[in-house]
Amino acid sequence: MRPRFRSESGPNAPRDGRPLELVRVRGTQRDSGRSRRGVAGRRRRGGRGTRPPVGPTPASKPSLWGWLRSLFQGATPAPARGRGTSTDHEARVLDEFSKHYGLTFRDASLLKLALTHRSYLHVTGQRDSNERLEFLGDSVLGLVTSEFLYRTHPNEHEGQLTKTKSLLVSKAILSRRALAMGLGRFVLMSHSEVESDGR
Incomplete structure (x- = not known):
């Protein structure tokens, strides 16, 4: 007998932001008491032409960080272009950042800009810091957080969603996460800046 598989999505999806994947269906009971085999059979009868929904599907108890990471999983990373770094130290920092978080950037010069504090301009004579990107990033984070709350709290009214979003994107929460x-x-x-506990 050929093994049955199910798509790892929906309310029983992984809760750590992993990409969707196919896993073997065993004849064990779900938390709700329904048979995994029965659920797999109903999905199979739905027809071969049925495709999974496009985009990440948050789990029943997801985390915002997992949701953010899932948005970028599955994309084919492009080779990084010239970094335009002026020192070996900067190049090393960018490499360590990419390796530490497992991220590949199409344009590493944007990563350098995002990591450049205003105080660093006086050291290198550069013109731009990360403040303009911070302005843009605040808007992007607000949009992603709003969509996350909208999808994961379907019965919550607008006022509570607004309060929750304001808390999640607040300076205190973001600083703690950083x-x-x-x-x-x-x-x-x-x-x-480092000596004055700027980090």
């Missing part, structure tokens, strides 16, 4: 990720050690800043 510290947990160790993001500060990759930021390019002046020595005096």
Whole structure:
């Protein structure tokens, strides 16, 4: 007998932001008491032409970080173009960042700009810091967070969604998340800024 498979999506999908994948269906019971085999059979009768929904499907108890990562999974990474870095230190920081978070950037110069603190301009004589990207990133994060809450809280009214979104994108929450990720050690800043606990 050929093994049955099911798509790892929907309310029983992985809750850590992994991409969709096919997993073997065993004859065990779901949490709701329904047979996995029966669910697989109903999906099979839906026809071969049925395709999974496009885009990430958040789980019943997802995390915002997992949702954000899932948006970029499955994309074919393009080779990075010239970085335009002026020092070996900058190139090393960019490489360490990419390896640490498992990310590949099509244009690594944007990564360098995103990691450039305003104080670093006085050291290198560069013209641009990450402040303009911060302005853009605030809007992008707000949009992604709004969609995440809209999809994962279908019965919540608009007022509560607004309060929850404001909390998730607040400076306190984002700072706490950045510290947990160790993001500060990759930021390019002046020595005096580092000494004043700028990270």
